[in-house]
Amino acid sequence: MDERAEALAATIKRKRKNVKLTQRELAERAGLSLGTIRALEQALRSGSIGTLQAIAHALDVTIADLLAKAKALPGDTPDSGIVAIRRVLTSVDDLLDDVVETDEPVSLQTASRDSTYAWGAYWGGRYEELSALLAQAMIRARAAEHASSTKDREAAADKLAQLYQVASCTLVHLGHPDTAWLAWDRAKQAAKRGSDPLRISALHGSASWLLLTEGRYEDAVKVAIQTAEKIEVAGKASLPQLSVYGQLMLSAATATGRNVKLRTRAEKAADFLQEARAMAERTGERNDYESAFGRNQVIMQTADVQVVTEQYSKVLRTARQMPRDAGLPLAARSRHLTDVAFAQTRLGMDDHASNTVLSISASAPDWISHQTLYKHVVGELDARLMKTPLHELAQKIGANSKEL
Numbered sequence: 001m002d003e004r005a006e007a008l009a010a011t012i013k014r015k016r017k018n019v020k021l022t023q024r025e026l027a028e029r030a031g032l033s034l035g036t037i038r039a040l041e042q043a044l045r046s047g048s049i050g051t052l053q054a055i056a057h058a059l060d061v062t063i064a065d066l067l068a069k070a071k072a073l074p075g076d077t078p079d080s081g082i083v084a085i086r087r088v089l090t091s092v093d094d095l096l097d098d099v100v101e102t103d104e105p106v107s108l109q110t111a112s113r114d115s116t117y118a119w120g121a122y123w124g125g126r127y128e129e130l131s132a133l134l135a136q137a138m139i140r141a142r143a144a145e146h147a148s149s150t151k152d153r154e155a156a157a158d159k160l161a162q163l164y165q166v167a168s169c170t171l172v173h174l175g176h177p178d179t180a181w182l183a184w185d186r187a188k189q190a191a192k193r194g195s196d197p198l199r200i201s202a203l204h205g206s207a208s209w210l211l212l213t214e215g216r217y218e219d220a221v222k223v224a225i226q227t228a229e230k231i232e233v234a235g236k237a238s239l240p241q242l243s244v245y246g247q248l249m250l251s252a253a254t255a256t257g258r259n260v261k262l263r264t265r266a267e268k269a270a271d272f273l274q275e276a277r278a279m280a281e282r283t284g285e286r287n288d289y290e291s292a293f294g295r296n297q298v299i300m301q302t303a304d305v306q307v308v309t310e311q312y313s314k315v316l317r318t319a320r321q322m323p324r325d326a327g328l329p330l331a332a333r334s335r336h337l338t339d340v341a342f343a344q345t346r347l348g349m350d351d352h353a354s355n356t357v358l359s360i361s362a363s364a365p366d367w368i369s370h371q372t373l374y375k376h377v378v379g380e381l382d383a384r385l386m387k388t389p390l391h392e393l394a395q396k397i398g399a400n401s402k403e404l
Contacts (some may be wrong), residue, residue: 005043008052008108011066013041015059029058031261049342050308051375054260057215076341082176085167089182108152111141111159118166119290123329125367130170137165141313145190154195161190161199162290165206172213173370180210200246201227202289208251212258220255224248233279243288246279250301251292257305266309273302285327296326300336307339334364338374345380354381354390361393368397375399 016026023041027034031054039045040055047055049063057064113136121130141163145156164187171180184207191199204227211220223370228248230239253272259265277298285294306315319340328336337360344353357378361368368374375397382394393399 002259005045008047008066009041009043009369011331012037012055012059015061015065019059022057025056030054048185048308048310049116050258050260050310053258053308063215063372067372081131082134082171082174082179084177085131085138085171086176086184088135088138089164089167089179089186106140106144106147108112108144108156108159111144111156111163114140115159115162115166116238118163122166122170123331125331125334125364127170127173127370128366130166131174134163134167134170138167144194149262154193157190157193158196158199161187161194161203163192163289165203168206168210172210175370177210177214189392198231198240198244199289201231202247202291205244205247205251205291205303208248208255212251212255215253215258217259221252221259224252224255228252239283239286240288242279242283243286243293246276246293246298247291249273249276249279250297254301254304262297266305268313269305269309273298273305276301292327292332296322297332297383300332300339303336303339303343307342310346312343312346315339316347319343331367333359334367334374335371338371338377341377342373345377350381350385353377354385354387355382358389358393 016023021029023037024034027037030037032051036045036051037055040047040051047270052066054064056066095130118130118134118137121127121133138160141156141160145153145160148156166182168180168187171177171183184203187206188200188203190202205222208220208224208227211217211223225248228245231237231245231248233242233245241261249272251304253269253276256262256265257269262268277295280293280295280298283294286292299318301385303315303318306312306318319336322336326333337356341353341356341360344350344356357374360374376399378390378394378397379399382390382399
């Protein structure tokens with residue numbers, strides 16, 4: 001019997017009993033069949049990511065709690081790390097008068113450089129580096145907004161919003177969802193002090209993603225759709241407008257694909273993907289509001305939807321459409337290849353999947369340490385294959401069955 005399936009079975013059974021649910025009650029809450037729950041608890045199947053997300057939501061846990069925990073980072077110093085980030089986000093400075101947050105004068109240009117660097121680190125999957133620098137970067141940006149002239153204040157607020165947003169996204173990967181929401185709320189407040197309403201729309205896209213990571217798929221879709229409806233995309237709409245609209249359609253698609261309670265989830269997700277595809281034809285490849293959008297992103301998210309709706313052969317066909325020179329950020333490309341590896345394991349292509357996860361490890365060594373799905377795939381392959389490089393990788397990231 002597969003050790004991974006046994007470990008998953010034990011975890012589901014334990015967490016179900018912790019909340020005093022029968023198998024039938026868990027099945028009803030998750031929108032799954034009783035047979036599916038029984039098969040999982042008997043280690044007869046491993047379950048799709050969509051199925052596991054539905055179970056996690058029903059048990060009020062994250063999918064990481066069912067699989068491998070993301071690695072959270074303690075701060076190395078009082079001025080860095082998660083504790084320092086949380087302290088900045090819960091600062092009482094607004095309640096006090098004449099508070100000087102930094103001894104050095106900070107300019108709008110400094111805040112802009114900090115934001116650009118932080119987003120580069122985020123899309124490079126360098127979350128440990130981000131955890132060390134974000135607290136001080138947010139403090140500097142707040143100081144820049146407070147010290148800015150009237151004509152620069154809105155631009156400074158926009159840079160602060162960008163830093164709060166990247167903090168929110170990073171905190172999700174580091175396993176701190178509640179603090180991520182706090183950072184998101186700070187980002188929205190700062191964006192409202194800025195002058196770009198499209199920034200707020202883009203932030204709502206981040207909110208949709210946060211909801212998705214919590215298993216709140218219907219809410220994620222509602223946020224994405226209602227925000228998109230307020231963006232004008234007809235006639236002479238600007239490229240940033242089309243790009244943000246397309247990003248929101250992708251958010252709606254990925255959340256819909258994961259909603260196992262929706263019988264037509266694959267078809268409905270395909271409709272949203274088609275909307276995004278139409279926008280991509282108009283925009284080309286772009287990067288607006290710190291997020292890439294274009295044909296390559298549509299291909300990537302199409303594969304994602306096909307993974308969670310268990311259309312594994314289609315995943316590989318879709319992935320072949322991705323240009324070799326696609327300019328996806330490293331984190332996005334690595335996530336896409338993880339989807340490919342997951343599909344390969346489900347199709348019995350273990351050697352191909354092994355090569356895929358090893359290539360991801362070589363190109364994105366920082367990113368892999370905090371990725372639940374990646375660890376799940378590596379651990380599953382390690383349990384079946386006798387390959388030294390793969391086993392060493394599993395041990396390095398804590399993905400071997402003995403550690404999960």
